Amino acid sequence: MRIVIPVKWVPDTAGEKHLDPGSLTVDRSVASVLCPVNEFAIEEAVRIKEAAPETETVVLIVGPEAAGPTAAKALSYGLDRAVRVTDDAVAGSDAIGTARVIAAAASTIGFDLLLFGNQSTDARTSLVPAMVAELLGLPSITYARRLELVDGGLVADREHEEGYDTVSSPLPAVVSVVEAINEPRFPSFKGIMAAKSKPQDVWDLSALDGLDTALVGAGAARAVVGTATPRPPKAAGTVVTDDGAGSSAAELVAWMAERKFV
Amino acid sequence: MTELLVLVDHSGGAPRRITLQLLAAARAVAPALGAEVAAVWLGPGAAEHAATLGAHGAVRVHHWDSADAKGYVTLPQVEALAALVAADRPAAVLFASSNHVKDVAARLAVRVDGGVITDATGLAVEDGAVVATKEVFGGDVITTSRVADGHLPLIGVASNAFAAEESGGGPAEVVALDVAPSDAATAAPVTDAVVQAGAGRPDIAEASIVVSGGRGLGDASGFELLERLADLLGGGVGASRAATDAGWYPHRFQIGQTGRTISPSLYLGTGISGAIQHRAGMQTSQHVVAINKDPEAPIFQIADFGIVGDLHQVVPKLIEQLEARRG
Numbered sequence A: 001m002r003i004v005i006p007v008k009w010v011p012d013t014a015g016e017k018h019l020d021p022g023s024l025t026v027d028r029s030v031a032s033v034l035c036p037v038n039e040f041a042i043e044e045a046v047r048i049k050e051a052a053p054e055t056e057t058v059v060l061i062v063g064p065e066a067a068g069p070t071a072a073k074a075l076s077y078g079l080d081r082a083v084r085v086t087d088d089a090v091a092g093s094d095a096i097g098t099a100r101v102i103a104a105a106a107s108t109i110g111f112d113l114l115l116f117g118n119q120s121t122d123a124r125t126s127l128v129p130a131m132v133a134e135l136l137g138l139p140s141i142t143y144a145r146r147l148e149l150v151d152g153g154l155v156a157d158r159e160h161e162e163g164y165d166t167v168s169s170p171l172p173a174v175v176s177v178v179e180a181i182n183e184p185r186f187p188s189f190k191g192i193m194a195a196k197s198k199p200q201d202v203w204d205l206s207a208l209d210g211l212d213t214a215l216v217g218a219g220a221a222r223a224v225v226g227t228a229t230p231r232p233p234k235a236a237g238t239v240v241t242d243d244g245a246g247s248s249a250a251e252l253v254a255w256m257a258e259r260k261f262v
Numbered sequence B: 001m002t003e004l005l006v007l008v009d010h011s012g013g014a015p016r017r018i019t020l021q022l023l024a025a026a027r028a029v030a031p032a033l034g035a036e037v038a039a040v041w042l043g044p045g046a047a048e049h050a051a052t053l054g055a056h057g058a059v060r061v062h063h064w065d066s067a068d069a070k071g072y073v074t075l076p077q078v079e080a081l082a083a084l085v086a087a088d089r090p091a092a093v094l095f096a097s098s099n100h101v102k103d104v105a106a107r108l109a110v111r112v113d114g115g116v117i118t119d120a121t122g123l124a125v126e127d128g129a130v131v132a133t134k135e136v137f138g139g140d141v142i143t144t145s146r147v148a149d150g151h152l153p154l155i156g157v158a159s160n161a162f163a164a165e166e167s168g169g170g171p172a173e174v175v176a177l178d179v180a181p182s183d184a185a186t187a188a189p190v191t192d193a194v195v196q197a198g199a200g201r202p203d204i205a206e207a208s209i210v211v212s213g214g215r216g217l218g219d220a221s222g223f224e225l226l227e228r229l230a231d232l233l234g235g236g237v238g239a240s241r242a243a244t245d246a247g248w249y250p251h252r253f254q255i256g257q258t259g260r261t262i263s264p265s266l267y268l269g270t271g272i273s274g275a276i277q278h279r280a281g282m283q284t285s286q287h288v289v290a291i292n293k294d295p296e297a298p299i300f301q302i303a304d305f306g307i308v309g310d311l312h313q314v315v316p317k318l319i320e321q322l323e324a325r326r327g
């Protein structure tokens, strides 16, 4: 059993994010981290490995040279090895271009289960996992808040607005997880030290099986950004201090009534 | 005439509010595209709603009347749409930017050589192409984007970005879509569908008023208070990650960076500090009200109306007053 966990390198969520004014893509000069949503996928993979030690867990990163530390971070949680795909030709890819690279890299590595986060905290499209599944002709069991491996397949609860669907699927399959699935542990000191000696491969696109390189990168993007403008600042609002006797509630009701909310 | 397709998002046999908003969005751009608005309904139930869809501007509804649409994960819907796209060559497809619908669009894009833009808050037509406005980075940046020439535009529209509006049209013509899912499409069956939606309360993405609670509520029972307030306002109930992490409210109601993005007319946050990751999910609300005992809480920076006070004092008073107004 081999699990491949595609993880993304993203601007730190605690900071403001910006678009690079020239390329209109995410400005990556700001501090970047392993996408926090991916920690839930990593935790799930580690738990599967704990229950079935013969499982091999491989983290997969598609990103520039600067994404290197992401591999060590992911490995420190207990994953076995890392593959980073770094190639200038990938720059400017949209969701479908990124999905093509991930799909080709995952096929080259070989896998039974592809374990994604349900979204990246920068692009936030949630498109990549389903696109990868489609490119590989596999079921896409997305938004899983429970995942269980059963004989030759999996059972999962897929979260949606009104509850969840329980589904079953054969393997290989593509799964994406939501935060509710588990509580990620912190990497241990031992894990951080062990990560240093784990294999970390860096591939360029020529290492990937079955990738049409004409279909990745800025030139192949199908969602094309034309303009980007900062949101105009919001005018300061009214702030009142409650006197403990309910005066503020009356003021709020009046404010809401003026705007026809009540 | 070419069609501008609207993928109907339905639940419990009825179209969701977003569907009528999608029809309004479609009507706004269809003339400039030289297209007419048609709906696609995957799953049973279209006939009972042909009048509503027509009244909101759909001239016809392509109906795949099969329980398979929701009986298996994603693929039957993708196959049905791919068949329709191949036969119909629509100008574009509009869909709801909700989780499972985005999956359908993602897979369809790969299959029919389309391009996807999600979460559009505005649509225009320039040089014959759909241009989508979108707020990225939690609303800090506004972009316009389009799908590259030669690819079918698949445009996801954000909730509450367009107002549903009747067009005065007669019932939509129901046209049967005749497809059978492949073996591959039925590999992942839905074995159980659990609906947990509470007491007729609207979903947070659909609601025009959302009342939301955080760590300041103190415990799960604080949400009972918020639910009472929400019900008086006809609103939905959301939560911060501190509250969902504590198990006080289910994760699917989490608003923010790693939860859901909402744009109601009114967002009313109580006991929420307004961390950047929370704001990323609600910053685009039309009006923001905050109740927090800390005058320095960042939520006040984006509040149109703020109350510095103890929510356990203010919210019960608010409920009292709203009840009194009702008489």
Ligand SMILES: Cc1cc2nc3c(=O)[nH]c(=O)nc-3n(C[C@H](O)[C@H](O)[C@H](O)COP(=O)(O)OP(=O)(O)OC[C@H]3O[C@@H](n4cnc5c(N)ncnc54)[C@H](O)[C@@H]3O)c2cc1C
Pocket (backbone or CB within 6 Å): A013, A036, A037, B213, B214, B215, B216, B217, B239, B240, B241, B242, B243, B254, B255, B256, B257, B258, B259, B260, B270, B271, B272, B273, B274, B275, B276, B277, B278, B281, B291, B292, B293, B294, B297, B309, B310, B311, B312
């Ligand atoms: C990667 C990442 C992703 C995240 N994603 C999300 C997300 O999607 N959504 C999200 O919400 N957060 C998210 N967070 C967490 C976020 O950073 C904050 O920790 C969280 O939003 C805090 O929730 P809170 O406002 O309820 O709690 P706190 O920040 O603890 O604030 C509680 C507030 O309640 C006030 N208060 C206390 N008692 C009372 C009272 N009696 N009356 C009135 N006010 C009172 C306090 O003054 C305080 O301001 C994320 C964090 C990270 C790192």
Ligand SMILES: Nc1ncnc2c1ncn2[C@@H]1O[C@H](COP(=O)(O)O)[C@@H](O)[C@H]1O
Pocket (backbone or CB within 6 Å): A006, A007, A008, A009, A035, A037, A038, A060, A061, A062, A063, A095, A098, A102, A115, A116, A117, A118, A119, A120, A121, A123, A124, A125, A126, A127, A128, A129
């Ligand atoms: N460049 C990337 N490298 C590896 N994984 C990625 C990359 N981009 C997206 N992903 C994966 O796809 C998921 C969904 O991302 P998105 O579709 O961008 O919201 C993420 O949580 C990651 O697991």
